[in-house]
Amino acid sequence: MPNVSFELLSVCPHTKARRGRLHTPHGIVETPFFMPVGTYGAVKTVGVEDIEAMGFQQILSNTYHLSQRPGSDLVERFGGLHKFMGWKGSILTDSGGYQVMSLSQTRVISDEGCRFKSHLDGSEVFLSPERSIEIQGELGVDISMMLDECPPYPCSKDEAARAMQRTHLWAPRNLAARRPTQAVFGIVQGGVHEDLRIESADFISSLPFDGVAIGGVSVGEPTDMQYPVVQFTAPMLPANKARYLMGVGHPKDILHAVACGVDMFDCVLPTRMARHHSLYTLQGRVNALGKKWAEHNGPHDPDSVFPATERYSAAYMRHLFKVGESLGQRLATLHNLSFYARLMFEIRDAIANGTWPELVKRYENA
Amino acid sequence: MPNVSFELLSVCPHTKARRGRLHTPHGIVETPFFMPVGTYGAVKTVGVEDIEAMGFQQILSNTYHLSQRPGSDLVERFGGLHKFMGWKGSILTDSGGYQVMSLSQTRVISDEGCRFKSHLDGSEVFLSPERSIEIQGELGVDISMMLDECPPYPCSKDEAARAMQRTHLWAPRNLAARRPTQAVFGIVQGGVHEDLRIESADFISSLPFDGVAIGGVSVGEPTDMQYPVVQFTAPMLPANKARYLMGVGHPKDILHAVACGVDMFDCVLPTRMARHHSLYTLQGRVNALGKKWAEHNGPHDPDSVFPATERYSAAYMRHLFKVGESLGQRLATLHNLSFYARLMFEIRDAIANGTWPELVKRYENA
Numbered sequence: 142m143p144n145v146s147f148e149l150l151s152v153c154p155h156t157k158a159r160r161g162r163l164h165t166p167h168g169i170v171e172t173p174f175f176m177p178v179g180t181y182g183a184v185k186t187v188g189v190e191d192i193e194a195m196g197f198q199q200i201l202s203n204t205y206h207l208s209q210r211p212g213s214d215l216v217e218r219f220g221g222l223h224k225f226m227g228w229k230g231s232i233l234t235d236s237g238g239y240q241v242m243s244l245s246q247t248r249v250i251s252d253e254g255c256r257f258k259s260h261l262d263g264s265e266v267f268l269s270p271e272r273s274i275e276i277q278g279e280l281g282v283d284i285s286m287m288l289d290e291c292p293p294y295p296c297s298k299d300e301a302a303r304a305m306q307r308t309h310l311w312a313p314r315n316l317a318a319r320r321p322t323q324a325v326f327g328i329v330q331g332g333v334h335e336d337l338r339i340e341s342a343d344f345i346s347s348l349p350f351d352g353v354a355i356g357g358v359s360v361g362e363p364t365d366m367q368y369p370v371v372q373f374t375a376p377m378l379p380a381n382k383a384r385y386l387m388g389v390g391h392p393k394d395i396l397h398a399v400a401c402g403v404d405m406f407d408c409v410l411p412t413r414m415a416r417h418h419s420l421y422t423l424q425g426r427v428n429a430l431g432k433k434w435a436e437h438n439g440p441h442d443p444d445s446v447f448p449a450t451e452r453y454s455a456a457y458m459r460h461l462f463k464v465g466e467s468l469g470q471r472l473a474t475l476h477n478l479s480f481y482a483r484l485m486f487e488i489r490d491a492i493a494n495g496t497w498p499e500l501v502k503r504y505e506n507a
Numbered sequence: 508m509p510n511v512s513f514e515l516l517s518v519c520p521h522t523k524a525r526r527g528r529l530h531t532p533h534g535i536v537e538t539p540f541f542m543p544v545g546t547y548g549a550v551k552t553v554g555v556e557d558i559e560a561m562g563f564q565q566i567l568s569n570t571y572h573l574s575q576r577p578g579s580d581l582v583e584r585f586g587g588l589h590k591f592m593g594w595k596g597s598i599l600t601d602s603g604g605y606q607v608m609s610l611s612q613t614r615v616i617s618d619e620g621c622r623f624k625s626h627l628d629g630s631e632v633f634l635s636p637e638r639s640i641e642i643q644g645e646l647g648v649d650i651s652m653m654l655d656e657c658p659p660y661p662c663s664k665d666e667a668a669r670a671m672q673r674t675h676l677w678a679p680r681n682l683a684a685r686r687p688t689q690a691v692f693g694i695v696q697g698g699v700h701e702d703l704r705i706e707s708a709d710f711i712s713s714l715p716f717d718g719v720a721i722g723g724v725s726v727g728e729p730t731d732m733q734y735p736v737v738q739f740t741a742p743m744l745p746a747n748k749a750r751y752l753m754g755v756g757h758p759k760d761i762l763h764a765v766a767c768g769v770d771m772f773d774c775v776l777p778t779r780m781a782r783h784h785s786l787y788t789l790q791g792r793v794n795a796l797g798k799k800w801a802e803h804n805g806p807h808d809p810d811s812v813f814p815a816t817e818r819y820s821a822a823y824m825r826h827l828f829k830v831g832e833s834l835g836q837r838l839a840t841l842h843n844l845s846f847y848a849r850l851m852f853e854i855r856d857a858i859a860n861g862t863w864p865e866l867v868k869r870y871e872n873a
Contacts, residue, residue, distance in 0.1 A: 181826070181830045181832055183827055183832045185833065185834070186833055186834060186837070187834065188819075188834060188837070188838070189818060190818065210830050211801070211826045211829070215801070215802060215822075218802060219804060219822065220804075225820070225826075226823060227819050227820075435577070436581060436585065438586075438590070452554075452555060452556065452593035453554075453593050454585075454593070456585065457548075457591055457593065460547070460548065460576065460577045460591075461547075461549055463576055463577070464547045464572075464576050466547055466551065467551065467552055467833050467836070467837075468551070468553065468554060471554070471833075472554070
């Protein structure tokens with residue numbers, strides 16, 4: 142039996158937001174939570190001691206990238222991804238499907254699986270539900286994601302339906318391929334179409350997945366398309382399993398989704414924005430390279446000061462970016478991840494204490 | 508009166524090595540010591556909290572680079588370089604002269620000073636003893652270095668003599684330009700020529716500098732030229748002032764110079780080598796990208812394990828360099844600086860405890 146289960150602690154008196162705990166082989170993860178993205182088994186510019194110190198309990202890593210380098214066979218001989226990267230907390234991996242869609246120009250998808258060329262050396266790679274689950278088993282992570290078909294946005298309703306049907310075809314094959322203790326999350330597809338999402342939520346919820354994700358939401362969708370999908374899909378998912386909104390998002394997107402009953406998030410935004418000198422604050426994102434910071438002897442936002450970076454002024458961070466010191470990217474990454482860690486802490490706190498409206502107000506400009 | 512003084516604690520029973528303390532406005536620095544190089548007010552890839560945690564008490568920063576970006580006037584308005592970069596320990600700056608020699612193709616040196624084009628925008632820059640000391644005063648560092656003329660290696664004896672004479676001409680002007688509390692170190696020149704070094708050591712020692720450096724040694728000189736210069740110059744320097752060998756070096760170079768009576772060192776080697784995946788160990792430098800580490804589940808050298816990096820295996824570090832994650836450069840930098848910090852700690856220990864021969868044996872392959 143997989144060792145992953147969801148424990149519901151309380152529900153927000155104002156919204157559908159849930160306060161809970163995700164039990165995993167590498168510890169209890171307080172929900173709702175956000176996973177920093179460590180594509181190649183490393184969250185860019187920061188070490189696992191930094192991730193730990195900021196209070197994150199689960200990270201996401203990428204099956205496709207790790208399967209290319211260093212190879213899941215090597216990671217398995219090493220005793221799994223946790224040992225390989227020195228991370229003691231919990232790890233979730235994506236299925237690799239999204240990278241196949243976004244990195245490969247030459248993919249051929251059939252019911253069997255997906256055949257495409259490696260973005261590294263052009264060699265042929267074949268990814269099927271069985272192979273994806275096998276790789277994730279070799280990586281030894283806490284939570285594997287099923288291989289789904291995620292259609293690009295925008296797509297026609299017919300395309301969305303066909304991708305959903307293939308996802309449903311693949312779902313039981315993902316489950317059948319897992320190791321005895323391997324936890325696998327299902328993924329609901331259906332694009333922006335409520336009838337398809339209902340059909341998909343019903344089907345995926347009927348299978349013995351260890352959690353359920355809402356897929357295909359972040360892929361280029363504008364907010365006014367994304368929000369309704371989350372709003373009508375999340376409450377349809379099983380109440381006794383963790384609900385994961387893949388690839389989302391900005392702080393306000395997370396607040397919206399939590400209020401709809403979502404428990405788990407991942408996104409490259411805080412880390413990627415940091416490398417492009419864009420910092421999250423309660424007053425919105427600020428450009429750390431902006432001239433206004435040139436002599437600013439203090440933080441960018443007095444209400445967003447974090448232990449990992451409190452020694453460094455806005456002027457100094459601007460200087461680092463100006464002269465091209467990589468320490469600038471690191472400090473910005475620590476800042477943005479700290480901002481997300483605090484956001485999730487305050488979300489959990491607001492659900493437990495019934496102070497959701499105050500929280501939403503606090504983040505209205507973020 | 509400048510607030511920098513040298514306190515001699517003991518002398519090695521086996522060599523001329525000295526155990527002491529350098530008193531500075533930002534704390535006592537145990538000697539002999541090594542200064543990590545923070546060219547632009549940042550030691551590449553690591554933060555001041557990392558430098559502190561490794562036990563360094565003084566760093567070096569570059570006058571020329573800081574004068575270009577962000578500008579010493581900005582740093583002064585900020586309250587000095589310590590506040591600007593968040594470093595609580597002691598700081599020494601070079602004079603900028605070395606960068607003028609190495610970065611500029613179009614310099615014109617006269618007794619007045621040095622006129623050259625900025626490596627950034629081609630604008631004309633003028634550096635004189637007065638201007639160098641003024642900039643360092645604006646940076647507000649603990650120790651300023653005098654502007655000297657450092658001839659490139661190899662050079663004729665006539666060239667070495669002329670550079671030394673100009674250095675001597677400039678020495679009193681450097682001292683005259685300092686602020687009342689600004690500590691300035693003199694620099695002995697003279698190339699590889701013993702008679703010139705004697706002349707220079709005599710002259711520089713006769714002036715009221717707060718410490719004395721041996722200059723012109725690291726600039727491209729092979730070891731068999733460098734060692735004799737250190738050997739006959741260091742003992743000539745005043746015993747009651749700190750002795751600083753600029754730009755040196757490898758661990759064995761430092762051990763040699765300490766045994767000659769040198770107290771202070773700086774070098775880009777540990778940080779630069781790290782960025783090129785070359786790691787210092789007691790068995791010599793190792794290439795972290797080497798295939799032999801691909802599945803190595805442990806450190807590169809079991810006798811060189813440090814708190815800052817002990818969670819990470821050689822296999823993981825190789826992976827980071829292979830996939831181009833900047834975390835690899837950071838971990839390698841932490842490793843190499845930790846190696847240097849330990850070297851200096853063990854040097855101080857060996858002088859105090861009379862165990863110098865054992866120490867030299869321990870580092871014979873490093």
